[in-house]
Amino acid sequence: MLFNSWPFFAFLPVVFVLYWYVFNSSLRLQNILVLAASYFFYAWWSYKFLGLLVLSTFLDYLYGFGVASADRRKSKFFLWLSVLNNLGILGIFKYYNFFALQVQSAVGRLSMHFDPVLLHVALPIGISFYTFHGMSYVFDIYRGRQKPVSDFVDYAVFVSFFPLLVAGPIERASHLLPQVQRRRRFDYRQAVSGCRLILWGMFKKVVVADTLAQVVDYSFKNYDTQSGYVLLVSAIAFSFQIYGDFSGYSDIALGTAKLFGFELLSNFRFPYFSRDVAEFWRRWHISLSSWFRDYLYIPLGGSRQGRAKAIRNTFIIFLVSGFWHGASWNYVTWGFIHACGFLPLLLLSRNRTHVLDTVAHDRRWPDMRELYQMLATFIFVTIAWVFFRAPGMSNALHYLMRIFTDSIHHPAQYLRVPPYLYPGVLIIPMLAGDWLYRRDEREYHIPVWAGLIIFAATMVYFMATLNHNVSFIYFQF
Amino acid sequence: MKTFIIRVAAFIGVGLLLAGVLYVPFYLWYFHQRVPIRQQQIIARSAPSEVSLVLGSSHSFFAIDARYLGADCFNHSSPSQTIYEDYLILRSVASTRKVGFIILPFSYFSNFTKLGKAIEGERIRMFDYEKACHASYVHDRDYYRAAWMAAVEIAHFGTMVDFHKILLDERGDFDRPCTSASHTLADSLEAFQRHSICLDFSSRNPYYDSIFQFCAKRGIKVNLIVFPFATGYKNQIQQGDPGFERMVTYFRELKMENYRFLDYRDFIKTNEPYYFENADHLSACSMDTFSKVLSTSILR
Numbered sequence: 083m084l085f086n087s088w089p090f091f092a093f094l095p096v097v098f099v100l101y102w103y104v105f106n107s108s109l110r111l112q113n114i115l116v117l118a119a120s121y122f123f124y125a126w127w128s129y130k131f132l133g134l135l136v137l138s139t140f141l142d143y144l145y146g147f148g149v150a151s152a153d154r155r156k157s158k159f160f161l162w163l164s165v166l167n168n169l170g171i172l173g174i175f176k177y178y179n180f181f182a183l184q185v186q187s188a189v190g191r192l193s194m195h196f197d198p199v200l201l202h203v204a205l206p207i208g209i210s211f212y213t214f215h216g217m218s219y220v221f222d223i224y225r226g227r228q229k230p231v232s233d234f235v236d237y238a239v240f241v242s243f244f245p246l247l248v249a250g251p252i253e254r255a256s257h258l259l260p261q262v263q264r265r266r267r268f269d270y271r272q273a274v275s276g277c278r279l280i281l282w283g284m285f286k287k288v289v290v291a292d293t294l295a296q297v298v299d300y301s302f303k304n305y306d307t308q309s310g311y312v313l314l315v316s317a318i319a320f321s322f323q324i325y326g327d328f329s330g331y332s333d334i335a336l337g338t339a340k341l342f343g344f345e346l347l348s349n350f351r352f353p354y355f356s357r358d359v360a361e362f363w364r365r366w367h368i369s370l371s372s373w374f375r376d377y378l379y380i381p382l383g384g385s386r387q388g389r390a391k392a393i394r395n396t397f398i399i400f401l402v403s404g405f406w407h408g409a410s411w412n413y414v415t416w417g418f419i420h421a422c423g424f425l426p427l428l429l430l431s432r433n434r435t436h437v438l439d440t441v442a443h444d445r446r447w448p449d450m451r452e453l454y455q456m457l458a459t460f461i462f463v464t465i466a467w468v469f470f471r472a473p474g475m476s477n478a479l480h481y482l483m484r485i486f487t488d489s490i491h492h493p494a495q496y497l498r499v500p501p502y503l504y505p506g507v508l509i510i511p512m513l514a515g516d517w518l519y520r521r522d523e524r525e526y527h528i529p530v531w532a533g534l535i536i537f538a539a540t541m542v543y544f545m546a547t548l549n550h551n552v553s554f555i556y557f558q559f
Numbered sequence: 560m561k562t563f564i565i566r567v568a569a570f571i572g573v574g575l576l577l578a579g580v581l582y583v584p585f586y587l588w589y590f591h592q593r594v595p596i597r598q599q600q601i602i603a604r605s606a607p608s609e610v611s612l613v614l615g616s617s618h619s620f621f622a623i624d625a626r627y628l629g630a631d632c633f634n635h636s637s638p639s640q641t642i643y644e645d646y647l648i649l650r651s652v653a654s655t656r657k658v659g660f661i662i663l664p665f666s667y668f669s670n671f672t673k674l675g676k677a678i679e680g681e682r683i684r685m686f687d688y689e690k691a692c693h694a695s696y697v698h699d700r701d702y703y704r705a706a707w708m709a710a711v712e713i714a715h716f717g718t719m720v721d722f723h724k725i726l727l728d729e730r731g732d733f734d735r736p737c738t739s740a741s742h743t744l745a746d747s748l749e750a751f752q753r754h755s756i757c758l759d760f761s762s763r764n765p766y767y768d769s770i771f772q773f774c775a776k777r778g779i780k781v782n783l784i785v786f787p788f789a790t791g792y793k794n795q796i797q798q799g800d801p802g803f804e805r806m807v808t809y810f811r812e813l814k815m816e817n818y819r820f821l822d823y824r825d826f827i828k829t830n831e832p833y834y835f836e837n838a839d840h841l842s843a844c845s846m847d848t849f850s851k852v853l854s855t856s857i858l859r
Contacts, residue, residue, distance in 0.1 A: 268563075270560075273563050304608045533570070533574075534570070537570070537571070537577075537578070538574050538580075538581050539578075541574065542582050
């Protein structure tokens with residue numbers, strides 16, 4: 083079920099009313115309802131893969147008890163069993179074909195023949211997210227941050243909570259499980275805040291991202307016949323499309339969770355206002371980057387075991403992060419580019435320059451230096467996005483090369499924008515809204531009149547265009 | 560909790576009202592571009608680098624299923640669409656895509672100039688070339704069309720994917736067997752009386768020339784077609800209308816690829832009422848047949 087679809091618009095109020103009015107007599111009943119609703123939400127996409135979700139959840143639930151064992155060897159054994167189990171599921175469904183084809187290609191270079199058996203199954207939606215939830219749970223138990231949960235329903239709610247089930251944020255057991263096990267009471271302010279987030283997320287997805295998707299899809303598909311300026315505009319458009327799409331999804335997820343009394347981890351903090359790549363990664367897909375930091379980078383030694391290891395670990399985390407997105411060299415290259423952008427900051431010990439502050443923190447507008455830094459970071463990120471979006475490595479390289487054709491020097495062509503792209507200017511209110519709340523991303527204090535305009539604009543787009551039932555980009559991961 | 564639900568419901572209610580109010584100018588804005596948003600988006604989404612277009616008014620709209628002409632062919636006609644709008648649509652699509660061929664109907668509607676005196680006098684606003692030349696001019700008809708299409712969309716929202724198909728669905732006979740007989744000879748006579756006094760081929764529609772020049776410049780093949788009319792109507796035209804002869808002459812002068820289906824009896828039984836929605840519009844069952852024949856003729 084998609085957030086931006088009519089079934090969800092019916093599903094959410096029904097579950098909300100049942101949750102607070104019918105099942106509110108006990109915490110367990112509420113959790114059972116949330117679990118049932120989550121499985122229904124998932125099965126709406128494909129009931130066949132629901133079994134895989136339940137099986138994965140159940141196995142990690144069992145492993146949790148083994149990992150909690152006082153015997154360190156037994157504990158470690160179950161930890162690795164869980165890791166193998168989760169990575170095995172991911173490996174089979176997400177990476178098997180990729181590796182099989184790589185082997186075939188390598189063997190072919192040796193003038194030998196290898197005909198691999200390929201899997202012809204769809205990638206189960208949300209698999210990268212719920213397997214990471216499971217691993218987060220056993221890691222936290224292993225580190226003593228979390229005790230194994232005795233009630234399967236509680237644990238299953240943590241893994242399968244419908245707002246975050248298919249595209250995150252990737253929650254930590256130590257953060258979400260206590261909320262699952264604690265009695266929740268309706269909080270008016272929290273619910274209103276949730277509605278605001280849902281509204282803003284819908285606007286970003288339906289109005290901005292799906293409108294920009296039209297030019298992006300066309301340009302990336304037909305880049306060899308497009309002029310340089312069109313490709314440049316499309317690359318910039320994709321930067322905003324993926325931001326509107328994914329941060330829109332995250333906003334809706336956070337907002338929906340708030341309606342049920344949960345506070346999820348923040349996933350975005352206005353990444354395009356970043357002044358360097360390090361800051362960008364503290365603001366983009368935060369739940370994933372912090373997951374890799376806590377469960378991969380730090381266990382590998384982080385930056386505390388000498389410069390060489392810090393560089394090695396940086397590359398590992400970025401390459402793995404790229405590979406997490408999909409079984410393609412494009413994503414690995416995308417991660418590699420970001421690692422290269424991060425490297426100078428690491429070597430100059432400037433990777434933690436902007437940790438706590440926000441741009442133009444005590445001012446209304448950024449100064450020239452900040453503006454330059456933001457622009458440079460945005461250009462860097464946009465170039466990397468081309469590798470993320472293009473269907474293949476050679477396509478990405480050709481796309482970038484074609485930008486620098488003669489047409490890029492003819493500004494008059496920039497004015498020839500097809501009418502259906504005019505709504506692209508709606509990135510301006512999106513950025514304006516983000517800029518206004520850049521210091522406190524969790525609280526969009528949207529005035530009622532502005533909220534009504536945003537709501538009406540979203541509904542008009544929803545009804546009058548094809549911008550509904552359009553899948554989220556991160557669903558494919 | 561109750562306060563929350565009441566306030567959210569009130570917010571949604573007011574928001575939907577506001578959305579309804581915004582919907583009309585939004586649509587008009589797109590109609591100002593003369594290319595329905597949904598059709599633009601269908602082309603944008605399907606994203607072939609080369610497309611072909613069916614243009615024209617209700618005659619094309621109700622007669623041609625573009626799917627028979629190839630996956631990249633789109634029916635961009637709509638009821639009451641003028642040649643001027645055809646030109647704008649073609650220009651708009653050609654700005655982002657290579658256009659392979661167009662199907663351009665040559666109908667009486669394209670050349671109405673004296674409607675002021677006719678029963679359908681209000682239509683003069685639709686076919687007034689001079690006023691249509693000004694892009695800022697919004698016809699009353701635009702409001703009518705916007706309201707009509709908005710009504711159709713509201714009735715179907717959430718389910719539609721293809722503007723053309725939906726409007727045909729709205730007619731109720733897109734995928735149904737042809738069982739209803741809606742056209743009678745009396746309709747033909749009445750339609751003839753309505754239309755014949757309005758024709759004047761001495762005032763040639765300048766936008767035909769614009770389209771021809773545009774297509775010649777871009778290497779776009781133009782297929783001119785005349786649609787079948789029901790027997791009674793056709794006979795009336797052929798027997799009593801000097802405009803018909805002028806039209807045939809005009810066609811000859813153009814020396815362009817043309818398909819005159821007016822006389823066809825092989826595939827459309829012009830004396831069978833259920834093949835016609837009314838005197839001069841094909842019905843859904845003949846749309847299928849006609850589209851196949853058109854496809855064979857053009858692709859040959």
